[in-house]
Structure formats: structure tokens, C-alpha cells
Amino acid sequence: MVVNNDTNIRCAENLMANPADIIQVLFLTIVMALSLLGNFSILYVILRVRRLHCPTGFLLVNLAMIDIMMTVTLLPIRIPGILVESRVFNETSCMIIGYIQNLLSYACVLTVVAISLDRYLAIVLPLRYKSRVTGSRTTIAITCIWVFSILCSCFPFVGFGKYSFIPGLWLCDSIYQTNTGFTYFKLSSSYFVPLIIISYLYFKIFRVSRHHSKQIRREVEAMNFRENSVSVEVETQVGKINDVSGQFCLRKPHSALKSEVKTALTLGFVVGALFVSWAPHIVLTVWTSCSAQNNHMVAYEVSSFMYYLNVMINPYIYGYLNRTIKSQLKKYINNAIDHCSSLCAKTNKVTPSIIIIGPGEETRTGNF
Numbered sequence: 001m002v003v004n005n006d007t008n009i010r011c012a013e014n015l016m017a018n019p020a021d022i023i024q025v026l027f028l029t030i031v032m033a034l035s036l037l038g039n040f041s042i043l044y045v046i047l048r049v050r051r052l053h054c055p056t057g058f059l060l061v062n063l064a065m066i067d068i069m070m071t072v073t074l075l076p077i078r079i080p081g082i083l084v085e086s087r088v089f090n091e092t093s094c095m096i097i098g099y100i101q102n103l104l105s106y107a108c109v110l111t112v113v114a115i116s117l118d119r120y121l122a123i124v125l126p127l128r129y130k131s132r133v134t135g136s137r138t139t140i141a142i143t144c145i146w147v148f149s150i151l152c153s154c155f156p157f158v159g160f161g162k163y164s165f166i167p168g169l170w171l172c173d174s175i176y177q178t179n180t181g182f183t184y185f186k187l188s189s190s191y192f193v194p195l196i197i198i199s200y201l202y203f204k205i206f207r208v209s210r211h212h213s214k215q216i217r218r219e220v221e222a223m224n225f226r227e228n229s230v231s232v233e234v235e236t237q238v239g240k241i242n243d244v245s246g247q248f249c250l251r252k253p254h255s256a257l258k259s260e261v262k263t264a265l266t267l268g269f270v271v272g273a274l275f276v277s278w279a280p281h282i283v284l285t286v287w288t289s290c291s292a293q294n295n296h297m298v299a300y301e302v303s304s305f306m307y308y309l310n311v312m313i314n315p316y317i318y319g320y321l322n323r324t325i326k327s328q329l330k331k332y333i334n335n336a337i338d339h340c341s342s343l344c345a346k347t348n349k350v351t352p353s354i355i356i357i358g359p360g361e362e363t364r365t366g367n368f
Contacts, residue, residue, distance in 0.1 A: 018085075021082050024082050024301070025079055025082055025083065027305070028075060028078060028082070028305075028308075031075065031308065031309060031311070031312045032071050032075050032076070034316075035067060035070075035071040035075075035311045035312040035315075036068065036071055036072075038314075038315030038316050038319060039064040039065075039067045039068045039071070039311075039314070039315045040068070041329060042060065042064050042315045042318070042319055042325065043064050043065075043068075044332070045319075045325050045328045045332070046060060046061055046064075046325075049328055051324070052324065052325070053135075054135075055118055055133045055134070055135065055137075055138040056115070056119075056122075058138045058139070058142065059111060059114055059115045059138065060318065062111050062142050062145070063108065063111045063115070063270075063314060064315060066104055066107050066111065067108075067310075067311040067312075067314055067315070069104055070104050070108075070308065070311045071311050073100055073104075074097070074100065074101060074104070074308070075311075077097060077170075077171060078169075078170040078171055078304075080170075081170030081171070082170050085167070086167075089172075093172075094163060094164065094165055095156075095157070095163050097163075097171055097172045098156065098163025098164070098172035098174065099154070099156075099157075099163065101171055101172070101173050102149075102152070102163075102173070102174060102186075102190075103149050103153040105190055106149035106152055106153060106189075107145055107146060107149040108274070109191065109194045110145040110148065110149065110194070111142075111145055112198065112270070112271050112274055113198060114145065115270070115271070116197070116198045116201045116202060116271060117201060118133060119205060119268075120202075120204060120205055121133055123205050123208055123209055124204060124205065124208050152189060152190075155185075156182075160181075160182050161174050161175075161182035162174070162175055163175075166300060167297045167300065168297040168298065168299065168300025168301045168303075168304065169300050169301075170304070171304075174186055187282065187285070187286065191275075191278065191282050195275055198271055198275075202268055202271070269318075269321060270314055270317050270318055273310060273313050273314065273317060274310055274314075277306045277309055277310040277313070278306075278307055278310065280302065280303035280306050280307075281303040281304060281306065281307040283303075284299055284300060284303045
């Protein structure tokens with residue numbers, strides 16, 4: 001990226017004139033710090049815990065890597081634009097930044113679609129899930145996500161669309177006024193079609209889970225009724241044992257289903273957070289593509305802040321709601337605190353000493 005020579009001077013002048021820019025930069029810095037902390041923590045836990053080495057874990061790793069790449073490549077570049085309130089890089093840099101922006105956005109939303117499909121198969125087709133969803137197939141799916149994202153992000157390089165600097169976003173991104181076909185393609189492929197697919201998948205997930213819950217509850221009630229009838233007629237220890245074992249056999253699949261539904265619900269929060277945080281930016285994009293006016297700088301600043309807030313939210317959602325990740329994070333944090341406490345105790349340890357007073361000699365202090 002090539003920055004103009006007078007950027008530093010203009011930044012200093014703008015800071016004096018507009019303190020609101022300082023607040024924006026401060027919030028952006030906090031988002032970057034929390035995003036890196038959260039996403040690296042999730043990566044560490046998934047890579048360390050063997051039972052998380054599964055298709056869902058691989059997809060979460062891919063999503064965390066995308067969030068990290070957004071944090072270290074796009075968010076810092078926004079800071080000079082916020083302070084100067086104008087474009088601070090040349091045409092070539094603008095094309096590269098726009099390409100990275102679109103590449104990571106596509107990869108993010110497609111990974112979320114893959115996560116939703118994974119949960120759909122786990123709940124709707126539980127008996128065939130392990131045979132259909134394997135590590136190798138998940139790797140192929142992730143590769144296809146990146147290939148599709150790379151190809152779609154290259155379209156402006158061949159004249160289908162254009163990357164340009166957008167005030168308020170303070171980055172280069174696709175502009176939609178130049179090509180209506182590109183506008184429809186980009187908005188459909190990166191937002192509306194994934195939203196429809198994910199909504200359908202989660203509708204089916206909760207419909208199936210509710211059906212299974214009702215079925216299991218009826219079976220448990222029927223089993224309890226039969227066992228109670230037997231226990232009234234013959235009060236034996238064997239009958240009591242059968243009663244307990246029969247209930248356990250029904251609770252086991254019920255517990256497995258509850259676990260799958262809880263995982264789906266957790267990831268559903270991630271999906272919801274993505275589309276809610278992206279919605280203002282998408283609505284504003286559609287509005288500006290249909291409007292001849294382009295004076296929406298404040299609206300772009302607000303919508304872009306919500307757009308990039310998602311990179312910070314994701315790890316804390318599934319880090320807090322996923323029981324395995326949450327317990328492992330607590331374990332590692334407690335171990336780190338104990339380690340730091342032991343180090344501090346060693347450094348602050350006082351060395352015992354004695355005072356030796358000999359006849360006719362001055363007082364001397366000796367250490368053990």
C-alpha cells in the first residue's frame with residue numbers, strides 16, 4: 001500500500017479538528033485486540049482438544065482464520081482513512097484491498113453455510129452423518145469455498161464490476177452503480193442466497209428436533225406407564241432394575257439429540273450474528289446502488305463498524321455457548337494464572353539472613 005506523503009500532517013490536523021475520529025480509532029483498536037484474543041484462543045483450544053478434531057471443528061478453524069485475516073489486513077488499513085477522511089492509497093493498492101475485502105467476505109459467508117449444512121446433516125440424518133461427513137470431504141468443501149471466493153473476487157479485474165474507494169467504509173470495495181448485473185450477482189451470491197439456504201436448513205433442523213423430542217417423550221411416558229404397572233403387580237428388585245435400565249436406554253439417544261440441537265443452536269447464534277451485523281451494510285449498499293446521491297458517509301461509518309464487529313463477536317459466541325470449548329478455555333486460563341502466581345511467588349521470595357556479632361568486631365550480615 002502506498003500512502004500519500006502528506007498523510008501524517010493531515011492526520012494530525014484532523015485529530016485536532018474532529019475528536020470523534022479518535023473514538024472511532026479507539027473502538028476499532030479494541031475490536032482488533034478482542035478479535036485476535038478470541039480467535040487465537042478458539043484456534044488453540046480446537047487444535048489441543050482431540051475430540052474437536054471433527055468436521056465441525058475444521059469449519060470453525062476456517063472461520064476463525066478468516067476472522068483473523070480480516071482483523072490483521074483490513075481493519076488496520078481503515079485507520080488512516082478515518083483520520084484523514086479521504087483516500088490514502090493509490091489505484092493498485094485500492095484494487096488489492098478491494099480484492100481481499102471481497103475474498104474474505106465470500107469465504108466467511110460460505111463457511112457459515114457449510115457449518116449450517118453440517119449441523120443439518122448431523123440432526124436430520126444422524127445415522128448416516130459419520131459416513132457422509134468425513135474429514136477428507138470437509139477439507140474438499142473448504143478448498144471449494146476458497147476457490148469459489150477467489151474466482152468471484154477476480155471479476156472486477158476482467159471488467160465485471162469495479163473496485164473503488166468508499167468514504168465512510170474507508171476501504172476499497174465493489175461499487176454497484178457501474179454494472180447492474182454485477183450488483184445483482186454480488187448481493188445474491190454473498191448475502192441473499194446464503195441467507196435463504198441457511199434459513200431453510202435451520203427451519204428443518206428445529207422442525208426435526210421438535211418432532212424427535214415429542215416422539216422420545218411419548219416413548220418415555222409409555223415405558224414409565226408399563227414399568228409402573230409391572231411394579232404394582234410384582235414388587236421385586238428385578239423389576240426396579242429393569243425400570244432404571246429401560247429409562248436409561250431411552251435417555252441416551254435423547255441426550256445425544258439434545259447435544260446436537262444445542263450445538264446447532266450455538267452455531268445458529270453465530271449465523272444470526274453474521275447476518276444481523278451485515279444487514280445494515282447490505283441495505284445501505286442496495287440503497288446507494290439505486291440512488292444517484294452518494295453522500296452517505298456517516299451511514300457507511302456506522303454500518304461498516306457493525307459489519308466488522310462480527311470478527312470479534314464470533315469466537316465469544318461459540319466460546320461461551322459451547323460447553324467443551326468453554327471448559328477448556330477455563331482450564332487453560334486457570335493454569336496460566338497459577339503459573340503466573342508461582343512465578344511471582346518465586347521472584348518475591350525473601351532470602352533468609354542472620355546477623356553475626358563477634359567480640360570486638362563490627363556487625364556483619366550473612367546470607368544462607
